[in-house]
Amino acid sequence: MPSEQRSDPPASILVIAAHPDDVDFGSAGTIASWTDAGASVSYCIVTSGEAGGSDRSVSRAEMVTIRQAEQTAAAKQVGVHDLRFLGYPDGRVEPTLALRRDLARAIRQLRPERVVCPSPERNYARMGVGHPDHRAVGSAALDAVYPDARNPFAFPELLAEEDLEPWAVREVWISGGIAPNHYVDVTDTFARKIAALRSHASQISDPDGLERRLRGWLASTAATAGLPEGSLAEAFQVLQTG
Numbered sequence: 001m002p003s004e005q006r007s008d009p010p011a012s013i014l015v016i017a018a019h020p021d022d023v024d025f026g027s028a029g030t031i032a033s034w035t036d037a038g039a040s041v042s043y044c045i046v047t048s049g050e051a052g053g054s055d056r057s058v059s060r061a062e063m064v065t066i067r068q069a070e071q072t073a074a075a076k077q078v079g080v081h082d083l084r085f086l087g088y089p090d091g092r093v094e095p096t097l098a099l100r101r102d103l104a105r106a107i108r109q110l111r112p113e114r115v116v117c118p119s120p121e122r123n124y125a126r127m128g129v130g131h132p133d134h135r136a137v138g139s140a141a142l143d144a145v146y147p148d149a150r151n152p153f154a155f156p157e158l159l160a161e162e163d164l165e166p167w168a169v170r171e172v173w174i175s176g177g178i179a180p181n182h183y184v185d186v187t188d189t190f191a192r193k194i195a196a197l198r199s200h201a202s203q204i205s206d207p208d209g210l211e212r213r214l215r216g217w218l219a220s221t222a223a224t225a226g227l228p229e230g231s232l233a234e235a236f237q238v239l240q241t242g
């Protein structure tokens with residue numbers, strides 16, 4: 001499918017991710033184009049990434065603070081200023097009812113037309129993309145979109161105790177999935193995606209090498225999308241939720 005884009009994004013978009021930096025690897029170039037076009041984008045990050053990094057002298061509590069600050073700085077690079085961290089334990093996320101309720105709460109609070117989330121499917125070609133936390137968050141996010149956030153009888157306490165009316169998200173963009181059907185040209189926003197990624201200093205030992213690798217991945221995605229030579233693209237599976 002050819003890349004579309006340049007169509008106006010909806011006013012409100014919620015990006016759900018498992019760890020700090022996931023958003024920046026998968027979709028920061030696309031997000032920059034949305035905020036440039038005036039969309040309000042929020043991040044809901046399920047863990048604080050305390051299992052990341054290789055420096056054993058840094059306490060895990062300290063790592064929570066570091067990674068939240070890094071993600072906040074990364075978000076600014078692409079025009080995102082609303083972040084919420086749910087505080088689930090990094091490396092041990094499961095698609096529980098509690099996580100579905102917490103994501104449904106965020107959806108009802110923010111009332112986004114579009115949700116971006118990781119894929120619940122394992123990607124055999126790219127092990128890192130299918131991290132168990134990513135799959136768990138992808139599964140819970142899709143369940144939160146349908147049916148939890150839109151059904152007044154799902155998690156009735158959200159309505160009864162928090163006054164959160166049901167909300168139907170119309171469109172989901174799965175990042176890192178195995179069946180992309182939509183490509184966004186991020187050639188113009190790549191520099192900001194890299195700036196966002198470089199904000200995750202605790203996780204990156206070779207930023208220049210990372211930039212080279214990313215340029216290669218995004219160029220090959222652009223080639224798959226049929227974009228002109230020299231283009232860079234991010235891939236998504238876009239679903240209409242009915």
Ligand SMILES: [Zn+2]
Pocket residue numbers: 018019022131134
């Ligand atoms: Zn991750």
